[in-house]
Amino acid sequence: QKEVEQNSGPLSVPEGAIASLNCTYSDRGSQSFFWYRQYSGKSPELIMSIYSNGDKEDGRFTAQLNKASQYVSLLIRDSQPSDSATYLCAVKTSYDKVIFGPGTSLSVIP
C-alpha cells in the first residue's frame, strides 16, 4: 500500500463549478496534512494546511480532514481556468517525513 494515494485524474470541471480532490493516507499517526498546487515545470506552492478534524476554509478553498477514515480532501469553489494544475496531497508522517501523493491533474474548462 502506498503511503499517500490520490486519484490521478485528469479531473475536468467547467468554469464556476466545484472541484473536489481526494487523498487517503496509510500512517494513522500522521498529524499534519497539506495541499500543494504545481504548475507544469514549476515547484509546488502551498495552498492549505490542516491539522485537526473538520473543515478549514481559505477563500475559495476548503480542506477537510477525517483522521478516523484517514482521508483528506480539497474543495475548490467557483473554479477558474487559472486553477488548472496538478494538486499534490502531502502528509507529515509519524516518523517526521513529508510524503507526497502522486497528484491529481485538474483542468477547468472555460
Add this chain to the structure above:
Amino acid sequence: GAVVSQHPSRVICKSGTSVKIECRSLDFQATTMFWYRQFPKQSLMLMATSNEGSKATYEQGVEKDKFLINHASLTLSTLTVTSAHPEDSSFYICSARDREQGKGTEAFFGQGTRLTVV
C-alpha cells in the same frame, strides 16, 4: 510565507561530471531541509532529509555516495550529484522547515533545479 531560494534553476552538464545545487532559506533558520526528485508526470520522491550539523538521512534506494548532501549552516544546504549520468536528469527540489514554528509547520519549497545530463 517564508522564502527558500534554490540555484541554479536550470543546468546542463556532461555525463561523468558533478553538479552542485544550493538551497538557501532567506528569511528564516531551517533546522531541517528536504531534497526531492521529480521525474516528468510523476510526484515528488523524497531523496533525503538533512539536519543542520549532522549527516543526512537517505531514503531507501538513494545512493548517498552519488547524491552528496551538506547542511553546514541553518540557512544553506547543498546537493551534489556526482558523476552524473543521463538517467539522473530530473527536476530536483529542496524544501525547508522553519525552526521557530515547530515540527507541525509546513515546509517551504525552492524554485527547483532542472538538471539535464547529456
